Amino acid sequence: MENFDVVLCEYANRKFNPFSRTEMLQERILTFKDQGVIQRVVIISVAGAFRKGKSFLLNFFLEYLYCLQKSQQSDVPLEWLTDDCQLHGFHWRAGAKRDTVGIWIWGEPIMIEAASGEMYAVLLMDTQGTFDNTTTYQQCLTIFALSTIISCVQIYNVVDNIQEDALQHLSLFVEYGRLAMTEAQQFGKPFQSLVFCVRDFKNPEEYGYGEEGGTKFLQQVLMTSPSQPEELRCVREQLSDCFEHISCYLLPHPGYRVAEHLRPVFREELKKMVPSLLNPHALQPKIINGKPVTCRKLMHYFKEYVNSFDGNTIPEPHSILNANAKLLCIESANEAKVAYCRGMDRSTMGSRMMPEKRLLEAHIKHGITALNIFDKCPKIGTAEIRSRALAKLQEDINAELERYKRLNMAKKVTGCASAMTACGDSALLGVGLGAAASGAVAATVLTLQTGLASLMKLDEWAYAYNLKINFEKSLCCTLENLTGLIMK
Structure with a gap:
């Protein structure tokens, strides 16, 4: 030795x-x-x-x-x-x-x-x-x-x-x-x-x-x-x-x-x-x-x-507590991101190109699942620690969505354009996580315009999220509810 x-x-x-x-x-x-x-x-x-x-x-x-x-x-x-x-x-x-x-x-x-x-x-x-x-x-x-x-x-x-x-x-x-x-x-x-x-x-x-x-x-x-x-x-x-x-x-x-x-x-x-x-x-x-x-x-x-x-x-005791709180939030955010990616992997596993609307439906569904996972993180430490972790999670999910969109566009399948047209995509969809999960997460508005997805800044969203106004109820939205909201 x-x-x-x-x-x-x-x-x-x-x-x-x-x-x-x-x-x-x-x-x-x-x-x-x-x-x-x-x-x-x-x-x-x-x-x-x-x-x-x-x-x-x-x-x-x-x-x-x-x-x-x-x-x-x-x-x-x-x-x-x-x-x-x-x-x-x-x-x-x-x-x-x-x-x-x-x-x-x-x-x-x-x-x-x-x-x-x-x-x-x-x-x-x-x-x-x-x-x-x-x-x-x-x-x-x-x-x-x-x-x-x-x-x-x-x-x-x-x-x-x-x-x-x-x-x-x-x-x-x-x-x-x-x-x-x-x-x-x-x-x-x-x-x-x-x-x-x-x-x-x-x-x-x-x-x-x-x-x-x-x-x-x-x-x-x-x-x-x-x-x-x-x-x-x-x-x-x-x-x-x-x-x-x-x-x-x-x-x-x-x-x-x-x-x-x-x-x-x-x-x-x-x-x-x-x-x-x-x-x-x-x-x-x-x-x-x-x-x-x-x-x-x-x-x-x-x-x-x-x-x-x-x-x-x-x-000081609060220093240790806040360090533990940060570790908790980081781990919960990582778990939420993994769940989002696994869900999106399942939704996009086909060899054919998905219509933009179907891809965004999957994003909304699995994004809400990710938020639900993060929300279960124990509430210890300062609110700032939680808000920062939440902002990082939103940033990561946004980046993952862009990656899935690129992968989807790379699928060169004959007739994909006609398939998208038949599905009836709209140029202005105007609904997303914010509309699907109303209340506490309403400020997280996923604006879909001319086929592009972008998230608003997260400071207002994080504040509203921490208030937890009707958050649990919002997270109960099913895929059918989301589809109905999108089609309105």
């Missing part, structure tokens, strides 16, 4: 830059294996204070996953962390100087067959250490927020104890969770798994190492009392409302010569913790807005989240 970690995002020129200087390498993540680009993705992230062994821990994850992959592909018993194993992967070194800058990701998806039989593309993510002498609080919190949002398992790496400042860093997610559960409750809890990994734990007599002791320890840490500041009490009380699953592992000190030798007790606890997090039964795909994420969509999503933070101000 070669060293093949690549930067996913870095802080430069006073902002966070996705794909900075390594765009080609990051594209390799998506195309390294043909099956990787279409599979659901599992993203495991480790975050926490700088120089506390995050990259070191991730290399044990890599070792386990590659051994698991080999075991599944070769149908042999799983063996990992043997006495002669040599760790490779994310770069790390002992000392006090920060080693990871920005957010890094392992340069290839590791294909693992889940217990369900489905193949998952597992990606491991490493973050810049927080709260060093070169990174501001805002930058640190942004890194932590980005890694938590994009991952399905966020491992919060702390040393010796879960301090109050560690909980304070989670306040952003509690605030966002409260907002999301109000405006986007149909998607359930906004984040998936949070795992506290307490390194160098010094009190194993009271709380034993591993998950069982960690569960008891976490319960004690999250207890509330009237003497606690309201903000920290709120984090404790509402943390479980933000994450689907919260757990804790207590690990002993690994030893002072980890490059050559691990303490046996540390090795044994790792052999319990790592499989419990990464075994085929435990792996769950990343979910964003209620839908699983594939490798193909991952970079687009991550870039959108990065763009919602500028790195110079503390991330």
